[in-house]
Amino acid sequence: MLTLYGCYRSRASRPLWLLTEIGMEFAHRPVIQAYRLADPDAADAPDNTRSPSFLAVNPLGQIPALTDGDLVLTESLAICLHIARAYGGVVGPTNLAEQALMEQWALFALAMIEGPAIEILYADAASDAGKATILAEAGKLMRPFARLEAHLTGRDWLLDRFSVADIMVAECVRYAQGHAPLMQAHPTLSAWLERCHARPAFQAMWAGRMAEPA
Structure with a gap:
């Protein structure tokens, strides 16, 4: 086990x-x-x-x-x-191509999203320094969030069905969801995150x- x-x-x-x-x-x-x-x-x-x-x-x-x-x-x-x-x-890969895509999304989430998103999560939004940190880190997320926004347009999930890729990316995006302007600028991404969070397992x-x- x-x-x-x-x-x-x-x-x-x-x-x-x-x-x-x-x-x-x-x-x-x-x-x-x-x-x-x-x-x-x-x-x-x-x-x-x-x-x-x-x-x-x-x-x-x-x-x-x-x-x-x-x-x-x-x-x-x-x-x-x-x-x-x-x-x-x-939820896992059914062929080598899907395995490669799931690995790619995992690396994308780690390299492009997790670091800045965590900084946003822990920044003190009530202080000037915290506000500056949030704005700076949100700026770093604009490119990867735009990538996700474009990829998710016209589809419900990162692949052709819900998969581990959605879990891995959603758990990194979640750290930044408290910064409303960033999420509002990416409505398709926000809707996808809501679908992920509506799942009974989440x-x-x-x-x-x-x-x-x-």
């Missing part, structure tokens, strides 16, 4: 959404980030990214991580691609996330 390490309030949200989408049984160890604990090394501390048992899985001390038999993966998008290829059915994942302490 697959074992996924990581809490919902982390990049583990990506494989958690995917696993819920395909209805696959798996073991979940909700390892949390050590920085969220007053004393992550305490004897009674919950399973966290500094716990020896988790460091034996991922010496970098980062979540998520996945074990599938002898295979150990420690990057969220690699985890999603593996699950989709091995167990995802139509809603189930999000309920798990909201149930965790912030």
Whole structure:
């Protein structure tokens, strides 16, 4: 059985959404980030990214991580691609061309969207410095968002059906959705993100996330 390490309030949200989408049984160890604990090394501390048992899985001390038999993966998008290829059915690739496209969208999301989007998510919109950061990072997203806007025109999903590509890209775009002018400038992309978030599997994942302490 697959074992996924990581809490919902982390990049583990990506494989958690995917696993819920395909209805696959798996073991979940909700390892949390050590920085969220007053004393992550305490004897009674919950399973966290500094716990020896988790460091034996991922010496970098980062979540998520996945074990599938002898295979150990420690990057969220690699985890999603593996699950989709091995167990995802139509959510995964059905041929080599689709596999290449899903890998391309994963790399696109990571290289072009995630960094600036996270900066927007954590910027203090009430401060002048935070406002400046948001404007600067939103500017970096104009080209990749325009690419998505054009690609999604006339289609519901990134491929010819909902797939792991939508999960991986949507989870990166989500970080920037709080900046309304950016999303309003890309209505087709915004509508696609709403479709992604309306899926029962996303809603189930999000309920798990909201149930965790912030």
